[in-house]
Amino acid sequence: MSEKGPEPDPVNRTMITLTVMLAAIMTMLDSTIANVALPHMAGSMSASAEQINWVLTSYIIAAAIMTPVTGWFAGRLGVKRMFLIAIVGFTVASAMCGAAQNLGQIVLFRVLQGMFGAGMMPLSQAVMLDTYPVRERGQAMAIWGMGVTVGPILGPVIGGWLTDDFSWRWVFYINLPIGMLCVAGVVAFLPRNQPSHSRPLEWLGFLLLAVALAAFQLMLDRGQQNDWFASGETVAEGVTAACALWMFVIHTLTKQPSFLPVALLGDRNFVTATLVNLSLGVLVFPVMAILPPMLETLMGYPVLTTGVVLAPRGLGSIVSMFVVGRIINRVDARALIITGLGVYALSFWAMSHFALDMDWRNVATTGFVQGLGTGMVFTPVTVLAFGTLSPTLRADATGFFALLRSVGNSAGISLLQAAYTRLVQTVHSRLVEGLSPENPIAHAPDMAAPFGLATQSGMMTMNEEVTRQASMVAYVDLYYLLFLVAVAIMPLILFLRPIGIVATGPPITAEH
Numbered sequence: 001m002s003e004k005g006p007e008p009d010p011v012n013r014t015m016i017t018l019t020v021m022l023a024a025i026m027t028m029l030d031s032t033i034a035n036v037a038l039p040h041m042a043g044s045m046s047a048s049a050e051q052i053n054w055v056l057t058s059y060i061i062a063a064a065i066m067t068p069v070t071g072w073f074a075g076r077l078g079v080k081r082m083f084l085i086a087i088v089g090f091t092v093a094s095a096m097c098g099a100a101q102n103l104g105q106i107v108l109f110r111v112l113q114g115m116f117g118a119g120m121m122p123l124s125q126a127v128m129l130d131t132y133p134v135r136e137r138g139q140a141m142a143i144w145g146m147g148v149t150v151g152p153i154l155g156p157v158i159g160g161w162l163t164d165d166f167s168w169r170w171v172f173y174i175n176l177p178i179g180m181l182c183v184a185g186v187v188a189f190l191p192r193n194q195p196s197h198s199r200p201l202e203w204l205g206f207l208l209l210a211v212a213l214a215a216f217q218l219m220l221d222r223g224q225q226n227d228w229f230a231s232g233e234t235v236a237e238g239v240t241a242a243c244a245l246w247m248f249v250i251h252t253l254t255k256q257p258s259f260l261p262v263a264l265l266g267d268r269n270f271v272t273a274t275l276v277n278l279s280l281g282v283l284v285f286p287v288m289a290i291l292p293p294m295l296e297t298l299m300g301y302p303v304l305t306t307g308v309v310l311a312p313r314g315l316g317s318i319v320s321m322f323v324v325g326r327i328i329n330r331v332d333a334r335a336l337i338i339t340g341l342g343v344y345a346l347s348f349w350a351m352s353h354f355a356l357d358m359d360w361r362n363v364a365t366t367g368f369v370q371g372l373g374t375g376m377v378f379t380p381v382t383v384l385a386f387g388t389l390s391p392t393l394r395a396d397a398t399g400f401f402a403l404l405r406s407v408g409n410s411a412g413i414s415l416l417q418a419a420y421t422r423l424v425q426t427v428h429s430r431l432v433e434g435l436s437p438e439n440p441i442a443h444a445p446d447m448a449a450p451f452g453l454a455t456q457s458g459m460m461t462m463n464e465e466v467t468r469q470a471s472m473v474a475y476v477d478l479y480y481l482l483f484l485v486a487v488a489i490m491p492l493i494l495f496l497r498p499i500g501i502v503a504t505g506p507p508i509t510a511e512h
Contacts, residue, residue, distance in 0.1 A: 012189050016131050019185030020124040023087055026178045027120045030059075030094075030113070033159035036292045036306045037168035044168065045103045050224050053417050056289055057410040058107045061217045062114030064406030065210045068259070068399030070119035072201045074126070080190045083123045084183065089116030091179025098172035122398070127190065154314075156292075160307025205251055205259025212244035213407060220414035224421055261396050264389075270397060272495045273385030274404055276337070279489045280377060281408020282415070283344065283482060287370070288313075289413045290420065294475050295363065298356065298468060305360070312364045316371020324375045333380035337493050340376030341486050343369060348483035352476045356468070384496050416478055423474035424467070431466045 034041075034055060042052040074082045093113035100106035162170040219237035226234050252258045264270055291310060295301040301309065324336060347369040354362065382401075389397055 013131055015185060015189040016127065019182055019189060020083075020127045022178060022185070023083075023120050023182045024124040026175055026182065027090070027117050029155050029158070030117065030175070033155040033162075033171045033174075035288050036156050036159045036296070036303050036310070037163040037171050038289070039293050039296045040163055040168040040303065041106070045100075045106065047103045048225070050221075050417050050421060051103055053289060053413055054103070054107045054221050055110055057217060057221055057413050059110040059114040059117075060406050060410040060413075061213055062111040063118040064403045064410070065213055066115045066118035067122070067402045067406070068396070069201060069206060070122050071399065073119065074123060078192070079123060079126055079130070080186065080192055082119060083127065083190065084186050086116050086119045086123060087179055087182045087186065090120065091175055091183075094172045094175035094179070098169040122402075154311075156307035156310040157304070158307070160302070160304035163303040165304075202255070202257060202259040205248060205255070208244050208248035208251060209259065212241050212248060215241035215244060216407075217410055217414070220411055220418070223414075224418040260400060261393055263393055264397055264400065267389055267393075268495065269388045269497055270385050270401075272492060273381050274401055276381055276489060276492050276496075277385070277401060278404045278408040279485070279492070280381070281405040282412035283408075283485050283489070284370070284374070285409040286412035286416045287482070290416055290475070290478065291363070294471075298471055298475075301360075309360050309363050310367055313367035313371040313374075316368040317374040318371075320372045320375025321379060322375075324379050328380060328383065332498050333384050334493050334496050334498060336376050336380040337384075337496075338490060340373045340380075341490050341493075343373035343376060345483050345486035347373065348479050348486060351479035352483060354472070354476050354479065356472050384498075388497070419481070420474050420478055423477055424470050427470040427473045428466060431470055432463075 038052050038055065041055060042048070045052065070082075077085070090113055093109055093116055096109040097106055097113060100109055158174070159171045162168075162174060215237045219234055219241060222237070223229075223231075223234050228234055229238070248259075252260050252262060256262070288310070292306050295306045295309065296303060320340075328336065347366045350362075350366050350369075385401055386397060
């Protein structure tokens with residue numbers, strides 16, 4: 001992303017490392033810290049379960065759109081200046097999120113947060129690579145990777161503590177002191193580099209793709225409450241997304257150079273791995289959006305307890321990444337991916353047997369198992385995606401690869417939430433069919449207080465319990481659906497070709 005400048009002295013190198021890792025951790029922390037606070041945000045904003053998920057999806061899709069152009073902006077402005085803009089923008093947007101008074105405001109501010117935060121991960125990687133000599137880059141990337149992993153582990157715990165003892169607004173306000181430290185570190189220690197005068201950005205392709213993604217996400221986010229395609233708004237969003245995507249494809253194939261280099265589509269491994277990556281986005285991240293509401297709303301977990309119960313997922317990721325990093329040069333990467341998908345399938349199958357009276361250990365254990373699957377899947381997929389690409393294509397390929405994973409994340413959250421709402425309605429209607437005065441077991445002694453059909457309070461209590469049971473059934477049905485998705489992805493791995501040397505790929509990051 002930048003031209004290599006003079007090698008920093010060891011003191012500066014240490015401070016640069018601490019600064020960029022702190023910025024990366026702040027970004028990764030935000031990927032999970034808000035999840036446990038969603039039910040509290042929904043109550044404060046008078047938002048439904050579907051609407052409050054816009055807090056997550058708006059951030060993800062904004063970051064997805066801006067990620068591919070980070071390199072272009074860094075080339076035009078210089079890495080140091082771009083890094084400062086990203087940190088300051090992210091910090092200010094975080095403060096605005098914390099001060100938001102309604103759903104519309106917080107969604108808008110999360111969009112801004114995602115736009116500025118999109119560049120912080122790739123920029124922090126670029127700074128680390130520029131700071132360390134070639135002989136030390138492997139160790140530097142290992143340190144960076146372990147530091148970044150801390151964010152998703154601490155996110156649920158810190159988010160739970162802040163929400164429990166203070167307010168959900170503090171899950172955003174906590175970024176203010178961290179952001180100020182990062183700004184001070186960048187100003188004081190990062191060397192000034194000259195813009196590299198990168199190639200002009202292909203604006204039309206970028207805008208067409210941005211419109212397609214934004215319209216598609218709006219369709220998914222608002223479709224359920226608008227009764228899907230019975231609504232003119234949903235139809236308009238779907239048509240806009242389809243037309244913009246079609247125009248982007250035609251433009252890409254006929255205009256050179258284009259926003260997405262056509263040469264990428266000629267690499268079988270990259271195309272296949274990108275499809276797997278998109279599917280994994282739908283499979284993995286959305287679970288972290290639906291688990292906290294289930295634990296807090298249905299099972300009565302305090303917010304801090306929810307965060308602690310979800311933390312083992314990150315620990316499992318650290319274990320698997322450590323092991324995979326040591327063996328990936330000696331085993332077929334495709335075997336690791338298949339094994340990881342099997343681990344995911346096993347965990348989702350176990351989650352499909354969740355019950356309202358289960359122990360917290362069930363949640364912690366399945367989360368740890370899913371974390372083990374993370375390193376076994378994402379690292380080899382990334383290696384295979386970039387292992388056969390020309391080095392000249394890697395910058396564009398990295399942005400597009402991250403873009404589609406983010407699209408999978410945001411689409412998965414919206415689709416799972418829509419499916420959950422429909423399932424609750426369906427299961428609830430089936431359960432109440434038998435609750436009529438004609439049914440003998442709907443009366444004492446089979447139906448005891450506080451339930452009953454004879455009084456208003458008894459019927460209300462019974463309806464609450466039916467809704468609770470229907471919600472649990474809906475959740476376990478979703479987990480079984482994710483089990484089927486994990487199994488369905490496996491045949492795609494057969495289209496990947498093994499590669500002999502994995503060290504030629506870019507720095508590898510894992511998704512949590």
